[in-house]
Amino acid sequence: MENRALILFAHGARAESWKAPFERLRDMTQRRMPEVKVTLAYLELMEPRLQPQVTALVATGATDITVVPVFLGQGAHVLRDLPLMVDELRLIHPSVTITVSGAVGEDPDVLKAMTDYCVKAARP
Amino acid sequence: MENRALILFAHGARAESWKAPFERLRDMTQRRMPEVKVTLAYLELMEPRLQPQVTALVATGATDITVVPVFLGQGAHVLRDLPLMVDELRLIHPSVTITVSGAVGEDPDVLKAMTDYCVKAARP
Numbered sequence: 001m002e003n004r005a006l007i008l009f010a011h012g013a014r015a016e017s018w019k020a021p022f023e024r025l026r027d028m029t030q031r032r033m034p035e036v037k038v039t040l041a042y043l044e045l046m047e048p049r050l051q052p053q054v055t056a057l058v059a060t061g062a063t064d065i066t067v068v069p070v071f072l073g074q075g076a077h078v079l080r081d082l083p084l085m086v087d088e089l090r091l092i093h094p095s096v097t098i099t100v101s102g103a104v105g106e107d108p109d110v111l112k113a114m115t116d117y118c119v120k121a122a123r124p
Numbered sequence: 125m126e127n128r129a130l131i132l133f134a135h136g137a138r139a140e141s142w143k144a145p146f147e148r149l150r151d152m153t154q155r156r157m158p159e160v161k162v163t164l165a166y167l168e169l170m171e172p173r174l175q176p177q178v179t180a181l182v183a184t185g186a187t188d189i190t191v192v193p194v195f196l197g198q199g200a201h202v203l204r205d206l207p208l209m210v211d212e213l214r215l216i217h218p219s220v221t222i223t224v225s226g227a228v229g230e231d232p233d234v235l236k237a238m239t240d241y242c243v244k245a246a247r248p
Contacts (some may be wrong), residue, residue, distance in 0.1 A: 006246045013199035021197045021229045028239040029246075036246050068245045070196060070238070074143045077139035095165045101245040104238050105145045113237035114194070114228050115152040122130045122153075122160050122224035 002097075005037040005062040007053055010070045012042030013055065019046065022070060037062065043077055054089050054098070064097045072105035126221075129161040129186040132175055134194045135201065136166030143170065146194060161186065167201055178213050178222070188221045196229030 006029065010022045017051060018087070022040055030038040037060070041053040050067070067086065069078045082100065090098055104110055130153065134146045146164055154162040161184070165177040172180070174191070181189060191210065193202045206224065213221055228234055 004246060006242065008197070008242060013197065013201075015198070015200045015203060017203060018197040018199040021227075021235065024235060025238055025242065028235065029242040032239065032243045033246060038242075038246075066246050068242050072134070072194060072196060073137065073142040074139070075142040076139045077137075079141060095201060101241075103145075104241055106239045107237070110234065110237045110241055111145065111148060111152065112235045113231070114149055115156065116130060117225075117228055117231045117234055118130065118149065118153040118154045118162075118192050122128060122157060122162075122190050 002064045003061045004035070004064045004066070005039065005057045006033075007039050007041050007050065007057070007065060007067045008070050009041050009043065009067050009082065010115065011048060012044045012046035013044055043068075043081065050085055051089060051092075054093065054096075058093050058096055062096065064099075066099045066101060068101045069103045071103045074103050074106065078103050126188045127185045127219050128159070128188045129163065129181045130157075131163050131174065131181070131189060131191045132194050133165050133167070133191050133206065134193060136168045136170035139170055149194065151203070165191075167205065175213060175216075178217065178220075178227055181219050182220055185218065188223075190223045190225060192225045193227045195227045198227050198230065202227050 008026055026038050026040050041048055041050040071078050086100055132150055150162050150164050165172055165174040195202050
């Protein structure tokens with residue numbers, strides 16, 4: 001039986017406060033899908049990084065891992081760094097299916113919600 | 125009469141593709157509020173930066189400017205750098221009202237849309 005896991009992949013920052021919205025996003029997503037293990041991983045400055053997180057999930061039996069870039073735009077991190085990291089992970093874990101989704105900020109419904117927020121911000 | 129403007133303030137990146145979702149967000153927001161001038165500004169790596177953008181808006185008559193940090197989290201850029209930049213802008217333009225909203229990623233509706241996206245990504 002496939003054992004699915006989700007990794008919300010974020011940039012990371014020096015300020016601990018950076019984590020809060022990603023942790024909320026993880027918790028909200030986990031509540032909606034108790035059958036899928038939902039975790040976080042960071043590109044830099046924060047732990048855990050992507051590779052140890054994948055290794056940890058595989059060690060607990062994950063066979064199907066989806067990586068969601070929680071980025072607003074498709075910058076070099078999403079377009080260049082992440083595919084290289086995932087290629088390497090596929091070599092390390094050949095029996096695991098690793099899928100990468102589009103960046104969260106590219107989703108039309110997320111863009112719609114951000115637009116609503118900007119409109120509200122301009123009309124206090 | 126007050127003359128309102130909105131600045132969507134994003135991080136910036138080396139890859140030109142980084143701009144696309146912010147430009148879409150600007151265009152979508154502008155369509156919803158034709159009476160408010162909606163613009164972009166970047167913290168680093170991309171133009172225009174915040175200070176020249178504010179100067180340009182003031183030069184065209186803006187008297188009430190709202191800055192929306194289009195960031196997912198409250199990292200050092202939003203918590204430390206942006207308030208310092210805005211304090212300086214208020215000194216330069218004492219007759220202009222400059223307001224800073226919370227980061228887009230902290231909005232409950234944006235978080236909800238991001239959660240929906242993550243759930244969809246895990247269930248292809």
